[in-house]
Amino acid sequence: MSKCLVKSEIKTVFDRISELEAVKQGLNFIEEDQPRTIEEQKTMVAIEAPTFAEGQRAVFYAEALKKLGLMDVHIDKHGNVLGRRPGKGTGPNILLEAHLDTVFPAGTNVTPVEKDGRIYAPGICDDTRGLAANLSVIRALQSSGIETEGDLFFAGTVAEEGMGGMSGMKALLIDRKDIDGTISIDGAGCDTIIYEGTGIRNFEVTYTGPGGHAYSAFGTPSAVHAAARAITKLSDMRPPESPKTTFTVSLIEGGHAIHAIAQKAVFKINLRSDDPQELDNLQKQAVAIFAEGAREENERWGKQMITVDYNMILDVPAGRQPADCDIVQASWQATECLGIQPRLVPGGCTNTNMPISMGIPAVTLGRGGQEGGVHSLGEWFDPEGTYRCPQKSFLLMLALAGIHGETKPLLKRRDK
Numbered sequence: 032m033s034k035c036l037v038k039s040e041i042k043t044v045f046d047r048i049s050e051l052e053a054v055k056q057g058l059n060f061i062e063e064d065q066p067r068t069i070e071e072q073k074t075m076v077a078i079e080a081p082t083f084a085e086g087q088r089a090v091f092y093a094e095a096l097k098k099l100g101l102m103d104v105h106i107d108k109h110g111n112v113l114g115r116r117p118g119k120g121t122g123p124n125i126l127l128e129a130h131l132d133t134v135f136p137a138g139t140n141v142t143p144v145e146k147d148g149r150i151y152a153p154g155i156c157d158d159t160r161g162l163a164a165n166l167s168v169i170r171a172l173q174s175s176g177i178e179t180e181g182d183l184f185f186a187g188t189v190a191e192e193g194m195g196g197m198s199g200m201k202a203l204l205i206d207r208k209d210i211d212g213t214i215s216i217d218g219a220g221c222d223t224i225i226y227e228g229t230g231i232r233n234f235e236v237t238y239t240g241p242g243g244h245a246y247s248a249f250g251t252p253s254a255v256h257a258a259a260r261a262i263t264k265l266s267d268m269r270p271p272e273s274p275k276t277t278f279t280v281s282l283i284e285g286g287h288a289i290h291a292i293a294q295k296a297v298f299k300i301n302l303r304s305d306d307p308q309e310l311d312n313l314q315k316q317a318v319a320i321f322a323e324g325a326r327e328e329n330e331r332w333g334k335q336m337i338t339v340d341y342n343m344i345l346d347v348p349a350g351r352q353p354a355d356c357d358i359v360q361a362s363w364q365a366t367e368c369l370g371i372q373p374r375l376v377p378g379g380c381t382n383t384n385m386p387i388s389m390g391i392p393a394v395t396l397g398r399g400g401q402e403g404g405v406h407s408l409g410e411w412f413d414p415e416g417t418y419r420c421p422q423k424s425f426l427l428m429l430a431l432a433g434i435h436g437e438t439k440p441l442l443k444r445r446d447k
């Protein structure tokens with residue numbers, strides 16, 4: 032999708048906001064604040080934060096939020112950092128967040144190195160840039176003295192990447208029923224608006240049998256053969272192209288000796304869909320096939336020896352909201368206000384999955400700047416013009432929460 036028609040009442044709010052002297056000052060402040068945010072980004076990237084071990088970085092981020100004068104700054108029981116900038120209590124509460132964790136294991140060299148205008152360090156973009164950009168938004172709000180109708184919340188969330196499965200964001204929203212809309216900063220670019228959540232389910236499937244000598248026990252069903260039968264059938268599944276629904280058997284291991292009938296075989300399968308119903312359908316098919324692999328191998332040899340077990344090891348809910356819902360229109364308008372052509376990105380697996388699947392309006396917006404090698408040891412960031420990311424968040428938060436005495440909030444409070 033490349034277009035989004037913004038209704039006049041949303042345009043009017045942004046027109047009004049852009050005219051306010053305090054807002055203009057805030058935008059200028061953010062541009063001038065860029066060197067400081069880059070320094071913070073370099074400091075934070077050097078604090079290792081593998082998924083499930085974000086503690087040290089969380090402590091640093093909580094300190095930073097406190098120094099900026101946010102209220103109720105704390106690290107919650109899941110490890111998320113959360114702080115609040117109170118509004119008048121007369122509007123929706125808006126959360127701006129980025130994730131603390133990186134994909135790099137403990138012991139990775141995360142010292143930033145600068146070369147030819149780029150900063151190289153594993154995690155320098157994803158999502159350390161998001162964390163740093165959001166600090167600049169807070170500073171601009173504090174220096175502008177703007178009062179909002181709703182409260183503004185700021186978070187560094189844990190467990191977004193890999194097997195974290197965005198569980199930090201999920202836990203935060205389950206605990207905080209008072210958050211009415213969320214903005215996540217993640218992904219490349221300054222133009223992207225992610226407004227859908229692609230669901231993910233990962234399964235681990237295990238086949239076991241008695242095994243035996245390849246020659247003398249011939250006739251015994253094999254765990255590897257059973258897994259192979261299942262994988263062949265899984266390969267033939269035909270999910271719909273739209274809504275995009277995908278699968279892959281991604282990892283496989285089994286057997287223990289070249290001259291032995293395998294006692295054990297394990298594979299992992301990754302299922303995804305932009306649509307919750309299609310994800311359910313695909314899962315049903317896959318689960319039936321897991322059993323068929325064992326059954327057919329047993330039938331082939333006329334012996335009930337192979338059994339199958341499976342576990343769902345990751346469950347990220349899919350979620351959809353209309354491409355023309357208010358938060359998407361407002362994100363579009365905020366991007367245009369900065370002279371950038373916005374781009375709606377269908378699908379996506381970001382922290383936004385969680386709010387959308389819970390019915391909370393949400394978007395994920397890009398970090399700004401230029402970047403490359405994300406999730407690799409060669410990850411780099413070029414800060415040129417990256418201040419427009421926090422500028423956009425600043426405008427969007429104000430529009431969604433409402434500026435006291437000036438604009439009506441664009442989001443509603445959700446029913447608790």
Ligand SMILES: [Zn+2]
Pocket residue numbers: 130157158191217218
């Ligand atoms: Zn990320």
